[in-house]
Amino acid sequence: KAGRVTLQIDTARFPTGELVGSLVRSNTAAIFISPAPPPALDLSTPSPGDAARFLTQATFGPSSADITDLVKSGYNAWLTAQMALPATPQRAYTMADFAAFNNGGQGMLLNGIYPYPGGPHRQAAWWKIALTAPDQLRQRVAFALSEILVVSDQDPTVNTWQEGTASYYDGLVANAFGNFRTLLEDVTLHPIMGVYLSVIRNGKATFDSDGNQLSSANENFAREIMQLFTIGLNELNPDGTLRLDATGQPIPTYDQQTIVETAKVFTGWGFFSTDGARNFRTTGGNVPNDWLLPMLLYPEQHDDTAKTIIGGRFLPAGQGGTQDLKDTLDE
Numbered sequence: 001k002a003g004r005v006t007l008q009i010d011t012a013r014f015p016t017g018e019l020v021g022s023l024v025r026s027n028t029a030a031i032f033i034s035p036a037p038p039p040a041l042d043l044s045t046p047s048p049g050d051a052a053r054f055l056t057q058a059t060f061g062p063s064s065a066d067i068t069d070l071v072k073s074g075y076n077a078w079l080t081a082q083m084a085l086p087a088t089p090q091r092a093y094t095m096a097d098f099a100a101f102n103n104g105g106q107g108m109l110l111n112g113i114y115p116y117p118g119g120p121h122r123q124a125a126w127w128k129i130a131l132t133a134p135d136q137l138r139q140r141v142a143f144a145l146s147e148i149l150v151v152s153d154q155d156p157t158v159n160t161w162q163e164g165t166a167s168y169y170d171g172l173v174a175n176a177f178g179n180f181r182t183l184l185e186d187v188t189l190h191p192i193m194g195v196y197l198s199v200i201r202n203g204k205a206t207f208d209s210d211g212n213q214l215s216s217a218n219e220n221f222a223r224e225i226m227q228l229f230t231i232g233l234n235e236l237n238p239d240g241t242l243r244l245d246a247t248g249q250p251i252p253t254y255d256q257q258t259i260v261e262t263a264k265v266f267t268g269w270g271f272f273s274t275d276g277a278r279n280f281r282t283t284g285g286n287v288p289n290d291w292l293l294p295m296l297l298y299p300e301q302h303d304d305t306a307k308t309i310i311g312g313r314f315l316p317a318g319q320g321g322t323q324d325l326k327d328t329l330d331e
Helices: 050-058 064-072 077-083 090-100 120-130 138-145 155-161 162-174 180-189 192-196 219-229 256-265 321-330
Strands: 004-011 018-022 212-217
Touching: 004 321, 050 064, 050 138, 064 077, 077 138, 090 120, 090 162, 120 138, 120 162, 138 162, 155 192, 162 192, 180 192, 180 219, 180 321, 192 212, 219 256, 256 321
Parallel strands: none
Antiparallel strands: 004 018
């Protein structure tokens, strides 16, 4: 009666249910009808309850004084003041905690000293900023972005280079009130994202002397930038409900071939370096990998063939990796 169905598939090996799924009757239609506009809402004088609810969502927790101030100033004044505050940098706080408390760091101990900060230092920085930094709205937005544009300490390389991971988070903080297209490019070219979703050192397809393909571009980032970071799996109506085709089925935003084509866009990017001895795969001499500066394009490793990406946009052959990247992120 409520329009909900649960389906359970039992097998001999899993008699209590190997696959279980819940289905809900769709509340959308093939033709979208705009809902009525919402009633007018007075935002000029919030009540203490409304102020507390708002600040619980917009900060990491308000004090009684914060609630009183918002009731007096109103939402607009509070938002304007918050957006004018400078960003509190996680990387600087991480390195300060590392300098003060050299415990839980990374690398081989030398005379009881770790050469690189570890997870405890960055976590201490995150908590200090969340609890004490004045730019609470910016930090809360950056935290929300970090749950969409995800990198994770579960990756051993990300976990090892915590200064770079803090630098990545600072990019979310800096772009919290900015342009999403700018944020998307900064995220794409950051080496921490590069290692987490296999952009860095993602080379073009290789072939043997007989023309047999030996390798292909890694599809990890190409899939996630569409599925998680931007458009999602299916087309949506303005109210977030699924768009349906004439048969009542969801309309996919892309298919596997789109992923294959888009993966070619994200080839040829490696660690930034001015060292002439360095190449796409290795570090020149004793120069460590740069986990702070945006990745560098190595043109010889970029797939410069023609590509058809999301929305059927055609990228001509030979225009180079930088233009391929720009066109794809613009789309």
